Each structure stands twice: as structure tokens, then as C-alpha cells.
Amino acid sequence: MSKLFSITEEPISIEQTVSLVSSRNAGAINTFIGTVREFTKGKRTLYLEYQAYAAMAEAKLAEIGQEINQKWPETKTAITHRVGKLDIEDIAVVIAVSSPHRGDSYEASRYAIERIKEIVPIWKKEHWEDGEEWIGNQLETKSYRKGTPSEEDLI
Amino acid sequence: MSKLFSITEEPISIEQTVSLVSSRNAGAINTFIGTVREFTKGKRTLYLEYQAYAAMAEAKLAEIGQEINQKWPETKTAITHRVGKLDIEDIAVVIAVSSPHRGDSYEASRYAIERIKEIVPIWKKEHWEDGEEWIGNQLETKSYRKGTPSEEDLI
Amino acid sequence: MNKILFFAALQEKAGKESIELDVSGKSVKQVKEFVAQEYGLAKINESMTAINEEFAASDDVIQENDVIAFIPPVSGG
Amino acid sequence: MNKILFFAALQEKAGKESIELDVSGKSVKQVKEFVAQEYGLAKINESMTAINEEFAASDDVIQENDVIAFIPPVSGG
Numbered sequence: 001m002s003k004l005f006s007i008t009e010e011p012i013s014i015e016q017t018v019s020l021v022s023s024r025n026a027g028a029i030n031t032f033i034g035t036v037r038e039f040t041k042g043k044r045t046l047y048l049e050y051q052a053y054a055a056m057a058e059a060k061l062a063e064i065g066q067e068i069n070q071k072w073p074e075t076k077t078a079i080t081h082r083v084g085k086l087d088i089e090d091i092a093v094v095i096a097v098s099s100p101h102r103g104d105s106y107e108a109s110r111y112a113i114e115r116i117k118e119i120v121p122i123w124k125k126e127h128w129e130d131g132e133e134w135i136g137n138q139l140e141t142k143s144y145r146k147g148t149p150s151e152e153d154l155i
Numbered sequence: 156m157s158k159l160f161s162i163t164e165e166p167i168s169i170e171q172t173v174s175l176v177s178s179r180n181a182g183a184i185n186t187f188i189g190t191v192r193e194f195t196k197g198k199r200t201l202y203l204e205y206q207a208y209a210a211m212a213e214a215k216l217a218e219i220g221q222e223i224n225q226k227w228p229e230t231k232t233a234i235t236h237r238v239g240k241l242d243i244e245d246i247a248v249v250i251a252v253s254s255p256h257r258g259d260s261y262e263a264s265r266y267a268i269e270r271i272k273e274i275v276p277i278w279k280k281e282h283w284e285d286g287e288e289w290i291g292n293q294l295e296t297k298s299y300r301k302g303t304p305s306e307e308d309l310i
Numbered sequence: 311m312n313k314i315l316f317f318a319a320l321q322e323k324a325g326k327e328s329i330e331l332d333v334s335g336k337s338v339k340q341v342k343e344f345v346a347q348e349y350g351l352a353k354i355n356e357s358m359t360a361i362n363e364e365f366a367a368s369d370d371v372i373q374e375n376d377v378i379a380f381i382p383p384v385s386g387g
Numbered sequence: 388m389n390k391i392l393f394f395a396a397l398q399e400k401a402g403k404e405s406i407e408l409d410v411s412g413k414s415v416k417q418v419k420e421f422v423a424q425e426y427g428l429a430k431i432n433e434s435m436t437a438i439n440e441e442f443a444a445s446d447d448v449i450q451e452n453d454v455i456a457f458i459p460p461v462s463g464g
Contacts, residue, residue, distance in 0.1 A: 014170055015169055022190065022244055023244070027190060028189060029190060030188075031187075032184075032185055032257070032260075033184040033186065034182065034464050035182055035183070035184060037255060053394055053440075055440055056440035088179050089177060089178070089181075092463075092464070098190075106187075106261060106265050110261050113464055116464045117464045118461070120461060121456070121463075122464075123395035123461060123463070124462040134396040134459070136433075137460030205386070208360070208381070272385070272386065275386050276381050277387075278318035289385075291356075
């Protein structure tokens with residue numbers, strides 16, 4: 001858990017992910033925590049299963065970190081994504097971005113989650129009372145290699 | 156620390172603030188953590204001292220929570236602000252906003268920190284090697300009762 | 311009787327956290343002027359005023375037992 | 388020899404996590420077509436392909452020992 005960009009089978013500690021980016025130069029740390037929601041469009045989820053192509057996923061998370069460093073040079077980013085079976089309210093992903101000023105930390109954090117949903121090889125299988133399904137691209141676009149998420153995605 | 160909106164003299168636990176807003180209906184929790192930065196405009200800070208009009212500050216934090224509920228009805232917000240002497244890298248404030256979808260959690264979290272800097276009676280005194288000073292309104296405006304932060308503040 | 315609270319730079323300048331003073335019937339503006347003169351707190355003009363933990367306008371009138379607080383520009387977060 | 392990895396729905400459909408196959412000299416497109424037919428994986432057309440953990444274009448050519456992975460639309464986060 002001391003890697004900046006990691007895929008883990010263990011529960012994620014928010015404090016630990018934050019501590020990876022905390023620094024004397026930071027005045028702001030934005031954290032995004034993705035959790036398992038019970039109802040989606042009225043349908044009840046029992047639990048989720050996440051699978052990753054772990055080595056490539058960690059490389060892609062690190063690539064997102066590099067993209068962020070280019071766009072917001074004074075930021076520092078850490079991302080941990082969990083795989084395996086997750087229950088309702090469990091934490092699937094924690095993104096932490098520190099920066100001297102708060103604006104950058106918000107923007108970079110938002111950028112990170114959008115990019116994860118575009119380029120990081122992680123998949124989610126929803127288990128409902130009456131079935132199960134591997135969920136496809138939730139950005140509802142099949143283009144993976146756009147440089148940035150569209151304006152619409154970010155609003 | 157079990158209050159949604161609180162002023163405390165103790166170190167703030169991020170996990171605890173997050174747990175106040177976590178729910179089965181949330182899919183996203185955005186957290187903003189304000190930390191003590193060592194250098195501001197090239198000047199080295201040794202430590203900070205925060206003071207609050209605690210009762211009014213908690214009431215104003217709760218008011219911000221109500222404003223957020225009106226603007227983003229499905230969100231839940233918790234804010235903890237620390238007072239007393241804080242060293243470099245210490246956490247001064249933790250804002251946590253949960254929501255079913257991520258966009259709202261980012262927007263509401265950003266709104267919360269801007270509003271804190273406008274209407275919550277908390278003051279910061281900077282201690283440098285060669286002096287000390289109570290810091291004034293960092294939004295650089297003297298209007299406290301604007302309904303919302305200006306567009307410019309939010310970018 | 312009324313309690314008047316000082317914070318931050320005002321508190322240091324006044325040398326105390328609060329004073330007791332009967333200012334009922336006076337406007338916020340009048341209280342500010344009186345306190346500014348009495349305690350040498352010129353900066354009080356840059357402060358907001360709260361009555362019973364709620365921001366008040368300068369022509370609001372103080373009632374018996376109201377708690378008044380001068381709120382310098384805030385810098386939390 | 389090349390290793391070919393399946394994930395998510397493709398893995399379930401194929402009934403295995405990976406196969407070993409010599410596809411060096413073939414393009415990504417050719418490998419997709421072959422695997423789609425051989426394993427009944429029509430959905431492979433909606434997938435991206437990675438060669439050695441990097442996204443590849445359909446006309447990229449597989450080299451000896453390359454690891455190929457089919458990446459269905461991702462849904463992390």
C-alpha cells in the first residue's frame with residue numbers, strides 16, 4: 001500500500017492514500033472516494049465484483065498521474081483501486097491529489113476519475129437479485145484514446 | 156466528533172468525517188482536506204493558530220450544509236474544522252460530501268470550502284520567523300453576504 | 311446588560327475576549343463607534359457584527375441580553 | 388509463442404483466463420478475427436487490444452513473445 005498507484009485486494013485506507021501525497025508544500029488535498037451504491041436506476045445491487053489487468057492497470061494509473069503532473073505541475077497524485085468482491089458501501093477507489101492551492105486539487109482529482117473510467121483496465125460485474133452482468137464503458141462512448149474526457153463528461 | 160458540523164481542538168480523523176456521510180445510497184464521496192502549507196508567496200510559516208467563535212461557526216457550517224442540500228438535494232455533508240496551534244502539514248479542515256453521482260460531490264465540496272472562507276467565523280494567525288499576523292479575508296473581498304462565491308472564485 | 315465578544319486581531323488589541331456593557335436600544339453602528347473609541351479599535355470598521363450568533367446590519371438595534379460579537383474578515387479553511 | 392489474456396465477459400465466455408498461441412507476424416485485427424471465431428467471442432470486436440500492457444492499433448503486428456490482452460470497455464472507478 002505504499003505505492004502511489006496500486007491495485008489491491010484489501011480494503012483501502014483513506015488516511016494511507018492521503019498520507020502518500022501529503023507534504024509541507026501542500027495546502028489542499030482533494031480526495032475522491034468511489035463507493036458501492038445499492039440502487040442504480042431503481043435496480044438493487046447485492047454486491048459487486050471488480051477484476052483488473054493488474055500490471056497494466058497500475059501502469060495506466062501511473063500514466064494518469066503523469067498527465068496530471070503535466071497539466072497541474074505542482075500537484076501530487078495517489079490512486080488505489082480495489083478488486084475482488086465488494087459489498088454495498090465498500091470503497092472501490094480512492095484518489096488523493098495534493099497541491100499548494102485548492103483549485104488544482106479539485107480539477108486534477110476530477111480529471112483522474114474521468115480518465116480511470118476511460119483508460120484503466122478494470123471491470124465491474126454487478127450482481128442483482130435476478131442476475132449479473134459485466135458493466136461496459138460507463139462514459140457511453142467507445143473511444144478510449146481521446147486525450148481528455150469531453151466537456152460534457154466533466155460537468 | 157460525531158456531529159456533522161463541528162469545531163474541534165483535537166486532530167481531525169479523515170475516516171471519521173467520511174464515515175459521517177457514507178451511505179448505501181452514495182456512490183461518490185468527495186473530501187477536501189485543508190492542510191498547513193510551509194511556504195506562502197516565498198515566506199516561511201513556522202506554525203498557525205486558528206481561533207473560532209465556536210458556537211456561531213458550527214451554526215454557519217450547518218447553514219452551509221443546508222445551502223448544499225438545496226442546491227444538490229441528494230448530497231450529505233460533514234465539515235470538521237480544527238482550532239488551536241497547528242504545525243506544518245497538520246489538517247485544519249475536512250469537508251466530506253457524499254452523493255449518488257460524482258459530479259454533485261465535487262461541486263458541493265468546492266462550494267463548501269468557498270463558503271467557509273466567506274461566512275464562517277474562524278481566523279488564522281500566521282507565525283513566521285520574523286513576526287506574526289492575523290490573516291484577513293483571503294477571498295480579497297469585504298462582502299460577506301453574497302449569496303454564492305463569484306464564478307471567478309470557483310474556477 | 312450585554313456581552314460583547316472580540317476575536318482575532320480585535321481581541322489582541324482590546325486585550326480581552328469580552329466585555330459586559332449595557333448597549334440595549336443602540337444600533338450596531340452606534341455600538342461600533344463607541345467601542346472603537348473606548349478601546350482604540352479603529353479596525354472594528356472592517357468587521358461584521360453578529361447579534362446572538364447571526365450576522366446583523368448596521369442599523370439593527372440591540373436588545374436586552376443580546377450577545378454582540380465583532381467578526382473581523384474570516385480566514386478559516 | 389504468445390500469451391493471450393481474456394478479462395471480464397470475454398474471460399467468462401472463453402472459459403479461461405489465457406491461452407498460449409503463436410500469432411507472431413499477424414496483425415491485431417487478424418488475431419481478433421481468429422480468436423473470435425475459434426472461441427465464439429463475437430464481442431471481441433468491441434474490445435481494445437493491448438500488446439505488452441500498452442494499447443495497440445488494429446494494424447500493429449505481433450512480435451515473438453508479445454503478451455496480448457483483449458480489453459473490453461472498462462468500468463472501474
